[in-house]
Amino acid sequence: MEAPECPVCIQPMTVPIFQCQSGHSLCNSCTVKLSPPICPICRQTMTQMRNWQLEDLVGKAIAACPNKNKGCVYKYVSKEMEDHVKECIFREMDCPMGKVFGTCSWSGKLKELLNHFKDRHPGNCANITSNITSNFTIDNISVTNDCRHFYILQFNKQIFFLSFKIDTVQKLGYWLVQYVGTKKAARQNVYEIQINSKQHQKRTVTYIDYCFSDSMDANEVFRQAQCAVMPLIMMGHFIDNSKITFRCLIKLFNKPAINNNDQSKHATTGQKNGPPFPNRHKSPGPHVSRAKGSGVNNTQSVGPKHGPKKQQANFNKK
Ligand SMILES: [Zn+2]
Ligand SMILES: [Zn+2]
Ligand SMILES: [Zn+2]
Ligand SMILES: [Zn+2]
Incomplete structure (x- = not known):
């Protein structure tokens, strides 16, 4: 079964799932971004109420990687998706020189990384x-x-x-x-x-x-x-x-x-x-x-x- 989508970001649902006062369920990443905590669909207040049934369903559902449109063919049980996204080779990645030394702000795809290094950090190739x-x-x-x-x-x-x-x-x-x-x-x-x-x-x-x-x-x-x-x-x-x-x-x-x-x-x-x-x-x-x-x-x-x-x-x- 494919994972249900979040009505706000149209991405596969991720847990925990919180509901608004009138019952809309939002994915976790959309919920944490809400400030103030108002449901973007109906403008009612978001609550601390979890949607346990949907969370259970989402945990068992098969979801495609969010980088599917960039070429990733991985499909996982949703609860494993978070781990995959961190290591997905189709993800946008920051230049490691930026991460390690703070000397580069490039970000892009993995297949472009080597050329970026040859171009900008030749001493590190x-x-x-x-x-x-x-x-x-x-x-x-x-x-x-x-x-x-x-x-x-x-x-x-x-x-x-x-x-x-x-x-x-x-x-x-x-x-x-x-x-x-x-x-x-x-x-x-x-x-x-x-x-x-x-x-x-x-x-x-x-x-x-x-x-x-x-x-x-x-x-x-x-x-x-x-x-x-x-x-x-x-x-x-x-x-x-x-x-x-x-x-x-x-x-x-x-x-x-x-x-x-x-x-x-x-x-x-x-x-x-x-x-x-x-x-x-x-x-x-x-x-x-x-x-x-x-x-x-x-x-x-x-x-x-x-x-x-x-x-x-x-x-x-x-
Ligand atoms: Zn969402
Ligand atoms: Zn709502
Ligand atoms: Zn992927
Ligand atoms: Zn760089």
Whole structure:
């Protein structure tokens, strides 16, 4: 059943639904906009009276995405729609440079975002010519100054956001890759951050994890340490001449052969080829080496407890 429409905005009804004194039911977004609370249809006062039957109906109804006319074909049970709208790839989106730094007021469609970046923020576009790996060097950084860097990347025709942050209050540095789109699709992509030391060629840290959707607030992900996190005291060893270098790799997640754990619920990619992610002992790149016979070889697993995550840190000190 299709969701009933709100008589005012002609959009599918959303809960809670309030009624006016003569019985008109308005959607939630129309109700909260009313100031003073007068019914736009009959000019009677809006009440706190809910329309429970209609709310029940709306919760079970199938509604098309409000961005249907822009090309979205998603149809959801109405109560899930609110979540979808936040991550719908057909939504109008604000330039993330505006959100992060307050330096841009552009808004538009996702398919225009990459061109907008190339045009207005060329320094924040990662070099996407070398298929899936990008090398980054951030200049003028130190572990005693807060900083935030933001890049847009493209892989497999999808757009990703890479955030790097130094937080001197928390004494932590963060790397996060977000997939622009739904949470479900985000989990079909895996990112790998590899931080290399210029002074010590063998000193490398690699972090592998699912991408988060861009509908998740990056600051919240940082706050909960759900991404690559490094203590600043440690990061200091990777900074050389006020520069830090790291590589970012994005790859498709391949469904594990055994579906007896939580992962299988979320990762639903139909990829048939390739090894299952993440293979701890076969991290790509020339610098990931486990020094044979070296006495100082320490594999650690630190980080967030929730979610299927794998991470690896190898320290091979000379
Ligand atoms: Zn409405
Ligand atoms: Zn009314
Ligand atoms: Zn949509
Ligand atoms: Zn912008």
